Amino acid sequence: MPPIDTPPSSRPPGSRTDTPARRIPPPRNVLLRTLLLLIEPEAWARAAMYNFRITLGPLVLVSLIMASIISINGCHKMYGLITQFSQTYDAHYDPMVLTAGHLKVIPTAGKKPLRYITPLFTLIYGSKPTPPHPASHTLLSIKLTPDGYFIAGSPFLSPTKLQPYKTWHQMFARVLALPIKGGKLPPVTISSQTLLLITRRLFFYMVIIGGMILALLGTTGMLLWAAIGMVFAAPIVALVNLELRMPLRVAYRIACAVMVPMTVVRAVLLIYNVLPSEPRTFTQEMLPFLVPVGVSVWAAFMARKMYGPAKPAPPR
Secondary structure, three states: OOOOOOOOOOOOOOOOOOOOOOOOOOOOOHHHHHHHHHHOOHHHHHHHHOOHHHHHHHHHHHHHHHHHHHHHHHHHHHHHHHHHHHHHHHHHEOOEEEEOOEEEEOOOOOOEOOEEEOOOEEEEEOOOOOOOOOOOOOOEEEEEOOOOEEEEEOOOOOOOOOEOOHHHHHHHHHHOOOOOEOOEOOOEEEOHHHHHHHHHHHHHHHHHHHHHHHHHHHHHHHHHHHHHHHHHHHHHHHHHOHHHOOOHHHHHHHHHHHHHHHHHHHHHHHHOOOOOOOOOOHHHHHHHHHHHHHHHHHHHHHHHHHHOOOOOOOOO
16 A cells, blocks of 8 residues: 655644654754754754754753863963963062972062962962962962962862972972982972973973863853753743643753853853853843843744644635
8 A cells, every 4th residue: 555645743843642743854963953053043943843862962062162162261371371470470579499398488679479360360478377268250379388388269179278398399390300319309499490491391281181171160060051041941932832732841952952052152251251250140140041041932932933833824
């Protein structure tokens, strides 16, 4: 018996009935799907036809790419600030010598104790063994004391106990190719020349490793932000399409599709420091979630127009 060519069903996407299923074109590869979700708003509504994982792939890809760009940008700035500090150290700060696990400062006329503050990190010297209190926007706060150092950070690190200089003394001595005799570490002079050499040989690779870690953390953070945005948006998308009996799982597909371009927009705002720094008002805190919700409502109306019942032809 020859197959019967049945017309496509007008049932809402994702609903389960005995009527023939809507003809769904096969999904394109993940790169093309990502591009369409970024430049074609209708692609957000078309995401309702596909399994959630089909749209989750572009979201993960975009989050990884944008988090890597943010990390590379931040690490480039960090390395530049460290290099700038090393180049100008002799002109501004007292000389220091690291010997026998202790840091000795040599007061010099016309110079001042170490206090270097940047938007990404702070590096200060203090004779009192009290931990620093980093600002909320600072990645690292390092305080040097005669007997050890403190490292504090926000939001992943908290003030720690006083750490000895032994490990850093060993690393600096090896990087500078200083002779180690009888297991005793030679004195390490802190100057522009030694700091530049240490920066180029040691901190360059540490910045790369740190950048990779920050990229993974940033990807996780972006996906978490997108998940929260979907939780806000999906019920509203389903409510807009209530007369289509759109299941909540289908509404999540549309919300997920919207979060792909929203993730790119958020990353660009972070790179150019457009988002307000702390402290934020309640409106500023909610704005990153309200905007995706508004765009999701737009996508919901597009889905309603695309998958709703066909309007009857006007009488002739």
